[in-house]
Amino acid sequence: MNFLQTLTNGEEGLFKSDTLTPMQKMTLRFVVVGLLYYGFVVVEGMIMRTYQVTPISLIPPNQYFAILTAHPLVGIFGSTYSIVFGAFLFLVPFLMKKPLWSIKLANWTCGLVGIGTFTFWFSGFLTHYAPLYTLYWPLPADFTQFSVWGGTFFIFGIALVMLGTVFFVINVFKTITYTPEDREKQPASALLSSALGISGLKNLFRKNKQEHLVSLPVAAIARGTVDTAFNAIVILFTGVLILVYMIA
Amino acid sequence: MxxxxxxxxxxxxxxxxxxxxxxxxxxxxxxxxxxxxxxxxxxxxxxxxxxxxxxxxxxxxxxxxxxxxxWKSMDLNRASIKADKTFYISVANHKFNLPAEKMIIKTNNKVLFNVTSEDLTYGFGLFRQDNSMLFQMQVLPGHKNDILWQFDRPGIYSIRSTEYSGPKGIKMIEKNAVIVTN
Known part of the structure; x- marks a missing residue:
């Protein structure tokens, strides 16, 4: 069995993709996308290290700065977001013993994060768009140094990732708050309150403590998801503003 | 200081x-x-x-x-301190436009560096001969950017942009631009 066969079918053909459930397939997609971009980041990191020791003739300075700009974003969004989103979209339903609210939406998250990351990375690679992640205005729109198309596709790629992130946030909170049809109805507001730690906070001042409806790991994921939601809103809003400025 | x-x-x-x-x-x-x-x-x-x-x-x-x-006390009392010297510097197209005369300062003088940017966000930093930084500030376009500094010893300093302003910004170094004498 050659390397490619082992990679796709597992050791001695033990990996049988047709036996996987939709949840397993979805989770595995996130892992594959995350690891692929982790590989990207590792290679880019080594290139940048080498370049700092001694400039590489094959890589012009503009290309180096383009790598410097895309590298952390590929690491954060393409790799870390993918792996963490995949794990959490698997964990939340598993820990709450109910199905994920929407596997379709989860697959959209995976696709948008994967395609969005490739879009901004490839845009930087081709056009050398390099305002760095600091985005000191008006550097992202400095078209004396960068191509307007490079910038447009770079920001468009980031916007796709953020859209995928919004889908992830919706999926996590919907999974936490909905009640499957075959179960006794639990109020969504009470579940949300427990997940966000509001009921826990109220318990500190109550004589009759209320039971936590959501387990601690799910509550931790929910609170982390709130941060992700804020990030997505701010980055998406800023991205759209820059995009409008570029196109206008 | x-x-x-x-x-x-x-x-x-x-x-x-x-x-x-x-x-x-x-x-x-x-x-x-x-x-x-x-x-x-x-x-x-x-x-x-x-x-x-x-x-x-x-x-x-x-x-x-x-x-x-x-520099804390000097920063807090900025309004009541009169600078012994003021240098006006502008930055545009990744280039510092320094005053026509050499910037020579006497030890213990308080100096105000007034720096404006005509296009991008830059940094304005003074560096010692050993490449360590004495101070720096951000220079935002469309804003007043100044820093008051008291030089308490003689020295020769270079000016560098301390903020990333695109690939062209890496060459923004003015060697031996500020001289502090006894």
């Missing part, structure tokens, strides 16, 4: 010691609650007293080191 290098070394030592104390406390706590036998319980009063002490040391450290920052 204390040299910023000394402040940096002093703060590095103080904060390293502080972190080591925190690590020792956490290590002691971890060891005690995981060891075998009856004595694996820590008195909560003792633990929280130590945490409170660490918070107190941490806050005190901030207050004390805040007082050692050499």
């Amino acid at each position: 204390i040299d910023s290098n000394i402040v940096l070394i002093g703060q590095a030592i103080a904060y390293t010691l502080y972190v080591l104390i925190i690590m020792i406390l956490i290590g002691w706590f971890g060891y005690n609650i995981t060891r075998q036998g009856k004595s694996n319980v820590i008195n909560p009063k003792l633990f929280y007293s130590l945490v409170a002490l660490l918070v107190l040391i941490g806050v005190s450290l901030h207050i004390v080191t805040h007082e050692t920052i050499p």
Whole structure:
């Protein structure tokens, strides 16, 4: 069995993709996308290290700065977001013993994060768009140094990732708050309150403590998801503003 | 005014010691609650007293080191201080436009650097001959950017942009631009 066969079918053909459930397939997609971009980041990191020791003739300075700009974003969004989103979209339903609210939406998250990351990375690679992640205005729109198309596709790629992130946030909170049809109805507001730690906070001042409806790991994921939601809103809003400025 | 290098070394030592104390406390706590036998319980009063002490040391450290920052008092009293000299510098197209005359300063003079940007966000930093930084500020386009500094010893300084302004910005170095004499 050659390397490619082992990679796709597992050791001695033990990996049988047709036996996987939709949840397993979805989770595995996130892992594959995350690891692929982790590989990207590792290679880019080594290139940048080498370049700092001694400039590489094959890589012009503009290309180096383009790598410097895309590298952390590929690491954060393409790799870390993918792996963490995949794990959490698997964990939340598993820990709450109910199905994920929407596997379709989860697959959209995976696709948008994967395609969005490739879009901004490839845009930087081709056009050398390099305002760095600091985005000191008006550097992202400095078209004396960068191509307007490079910038447009770079920001468009980031916007796709953020859209995928919004889908992830919706999926996590919907999974936490909905009640499957075959179960006794639990109020969504009470579940949300427990997940966000509001009921826990109220318990500190109550004589009759209320039971936590959501387990601690799910509550931790929910609170982390709130941060992700804020990030997505701010980055998406800023991205759209820059995009409008570029196109206008 | 204390040299910023000394402040940096002093703060590095103080904060390293502080972190080591925190690590020792956490290590002691971890060891005690995981060891075998009856004595694996820590008195909560003792633990929280130590945490409170660490918070107190941490806050005190901030207050004390805040007082050692050499430019603090001058910054707070900016309105009442008159600069001995003012230099107007503009930045455009990744180039510092320095005053026509060489920037020569007498020791202990208070100097105001007024820097404007005509296009991008840049940095304005003065660097010693050994490439260490004396001070820096951000230079935003469309904003007033100035810094008041008292030079307490002779020296020759270069000016560099300390903010990323695109690939063209890496060459923004003006060697031996500021000279401080006795």
